[in-house]
Amino acid sequence: MNEIDASLICKALSDAHRLKIVKMLTGGELCACKLLEAFQITQPTLSHHMKVLVECNLVTTRKQWKNTYYSLNCETLTAFRTFIDSLNCSQACQKKDCCQEDE
Template sequence: MQNVNSAKKAMLNERDFLFLAELFKALGDYTRVRILYALSVGELCVCALAEVLDMSQSAISHQLRLLRAARLVRYRKEGKNVFYSLDDNHVRNMVSQGLDHIREEG
């Protein structure tokens, strides 16, 4: 019964649950995870991401829009070039911890 009471007290508000579900939805796509992993190495422009992932620039751009909306990546402009990077260390940690989890034996 104590676990039930503790769980009830720990529950988030509806808004937080919705945002968390959206975050996991954004992470639940093969291409977006590949983009995040590539960006975990360092900042890249769309053309570089397209080359690394062997995809079209338009397909990469579409996925980057979704990742930006989920606040997982950010961008900066330098002249005509747009460079993307992970939004912050939380995103880098999610990618790293996800890999640690799937590689864990047992």
């Protein structure tokens, strides 16, 4: 995952509703109607949030009759987690004068 893709996911997850949606989807695929029941928002607002999550490839969608179902894209979520895990200061802290208080 590159920095641009990671920043799009960070932006998508910066909204509390979208973060809650992603958390709900960790339990498995959900119909849009079930997601709508969990929030006090309108259907167009839910559609907007889902569009953002789908566009950053964090959520996948499928249609069955008149219902839309959403699920997490585990491949993208795993790549994002790997990217975040790579952001550590372990190498920087190996420098001699790093993380030492001034005396």
